[in-house]
Amino acid sequence: xxxxxxxxxxxxxxxxxxxxxxxxxxxxxxxxxxxxxxxxxxxxxxxxxxxxxxxxxxxxxxxxxxxxxxxxxxxxxxxxxxxxxxxxxxxxxxxxxxxxxxxxxxxxxxxxxxxxxxxxxxxxxxxxxxxxxxxxxxxxxxxxxxxxxxxxxxxxxxxxxxxxxxxxxxxxxxxxxxxxxxxxxxxxxxxxxxxxxxxxxxxxxxxxxxxx
Numbered sequence: 001x002x003x004x005x006x007x008x009x010x011x012x013x014x015x016x017x018x019x020x021x022x023x024x025x026x027x028x029x030x031x032x033x034x035x036x037x038x039x040x041x042x043x044x045x046x047x048x049x050x051x052x053x054x055x056x057x058x059x060x061x062x063x064x065x066x067x068x069x070x071x072x073x074x075x076x077x078x079x080x081x082x083x084x085x086x087x088x089x090x091x092x093x094x095x096x097x098x099x100x101x102x103x104x105x106x107x108x109x110x111x112x113x114x115x116x117x118x119x120x121x122x123x124x125x126x127x128x129x130x131x132x133x134x135x136x137x138x139x140x141x142x143x144x145x146x147x148x149x150x151x152x153x154x155x156x157x158x159x160x161x162x163x164x165x166x167x168x169x170x171x172x173x174x175x176x177x178x179x180x181x182x183x184x185x186x187x188x189x190x191x192x193x194x195x196x197x198x199x200x201x202x203x204x205x206x207x208x209x210x211x212x
Contacts, residue, residue: 002030003040010049010060011146012115013153017062017209021050048147062211067147068199075144076192078137079125083172083184085132090176094131098173101127105166114153117162124169131176148195154202165194 006026009015023041027034041058044050051061101123108117122142129138168191175184203210 002026002032002036003043005030006040006044007049010044011149011153013150015060017060017150019060020057021059022057063147063151063202063209064211065199065203068151071144071148072192072195075141075148076189078141078144079128079188079192080185082128082132082134082137082141083176083188084181085134086128086176087179087181087184089131089133090179092177094127095177097127098124098176102166102169102173105162105169109162109166114162117165118149118152121165121169128172128176151198151202152195154198154206165191168194 006015006021015021021041023034023037026037030037041050041052045052048067049061050058052058101120105117105120105124108114108120125141126135126138129135129141168187172184172187172191175187
């Protein structure tokens with residue numbers, strides 16, 4: 001319970017990079033002993049979300065440009081290959097799931113619900129992995145993007161940004177339906193390339209969120 005709460009607070013920026021956290025205060029908040037909080041802190045530290053320092057306050061880890069660049073490279077390599085394999089495996093019967101996902105994205109945009117939109121964004125990329133016949137690849141993609149998700153929260157809060165991402169998904173689906181590997185690779189690279197602008201914007205607006 002405490003881990004899920006803290007994880008959600010960090011990835012949705014309820015707890016900002018650099019924010020201090022106290023085991024004692026969180027234990028009191030949840031009415032539990034400090035051990036479950038300590039365990040949650042340890043797990044979040046292993047995931048790269050916290051910086052635990054002996055005799056000093058635990059803080060939410062700031063963004064590292066080096067880690068972000070590594071994430072971008074790994075995710076691009078994975079998703080391009082997934083998309084190309086998805087083209088090879090495409091069957092018209094697969095269309096319904098993609099259409100349902102895109103309809104849910106459109107609905108989330110109309111309500112300005114970024115949490116729902118992010119969930120359906122994940123679903124779209126999960127469907128690509130499923131279509132490619134490598135559903136396990138999504139777990140690897142998630143590992144690669146877990147730190148960048150916080151940056152994305154800062155970068156897609158405006159409706160038109162969500163619309164842009166949804167339109168990217170529609171173009172990726174069109175290339176998939178056409179079995180066009182060249183087009184789908186171009187669309188995936190363009191789609192993931194949006195992250196570069198997000199990183200640059202956030203770094204300019206919030207330099208204090210970065211450690212380097």
